[in-house]
């Protein structure tokens with residue numbers, strides 16, 4: 001079955017006397033090795049969808065299955081554990097820790113999981129080298145270009161070898177040329193690692209390079225071309 005499966009997901013927000021129905025029965029399955037582009041106008045519910053898929057938020061209805069296991073009745077601790085071990089996240093802003101070097105930023109999630117300093121350093125250096133950052137290991141985020149910062153953020157997201165990658169406009173802050181390059185790197189990593197990936201983007205050219213394209217229309221997921 002799919003590594004990640006959202007079934008009949010509902011989410012509504014109160015706005016004064018009104019209720020905004022953002023998701024009304026959204027369904028999407030993502031298999032290992034599959035990359036899905038989520039393309040929709042601002043306000044359609046992409047971030048809401050990704051937060052629910054990433055177990056950051058509970059839906060008002062429906063269920064999120066990770067590796068076939070329903071997650072809604074799990075404790076917060078168990079959900080956090082799934083997020084840490086099974087999922088990687090990339091955002092529009094890189095959220096790297098400014099006082100730490102590139103390699104240290106990638107080491108941190110591994111050390112939190114109990115890997116030794118030397119082992120996590122070895123693995124992080126290897127991953128950053130794979131992403132073309134061999135000469136940037138000891139640079140702080142402020143010493144890196146936007147594209148390099150985002151590649152470090154991608155390395156950090158996959159540092160613990162997750163099976164699922166969720167990204168919310170990962171190239172949204174980058175100029176078109178850099179966005180292109182970072183997106184290719186991300187896509188290559190997704191394929192090489194056999195991840196199940198859902199990536200929200202506004203860029204249709206980039207979305208064409210992924211396996212599937214979907215949108216959110218009137219609260220449900222609709223397959224494109």
Ligand code: ADP
Pocket residue numbers: 013014020022040041042043044045046047048049
């Ligand atoms: P997208 O990522 O596609 O731009 P979002 O999921 O961020 O869309 O938001 C969808 C809609 O839900 C927007 O109209 C937004 O204002 C509203 N919304 C998002 N989060 C909240 C919240 N916590 N409370 C109220 N409304 C929200």
Ligand code: ADP
Pocket residue numbers: 047056091092093095168169
């Ligand atoms: P923007 O895309 O406007 O730059 P961010 O990239 O800062 O916004 O964050 C996108 C969304 O991801 C926000 O809704 C934020 O709450 C959420 N987010 C950011 N960092 C984390 C984190 N470390 N853990 C969980 N959620 C996060």
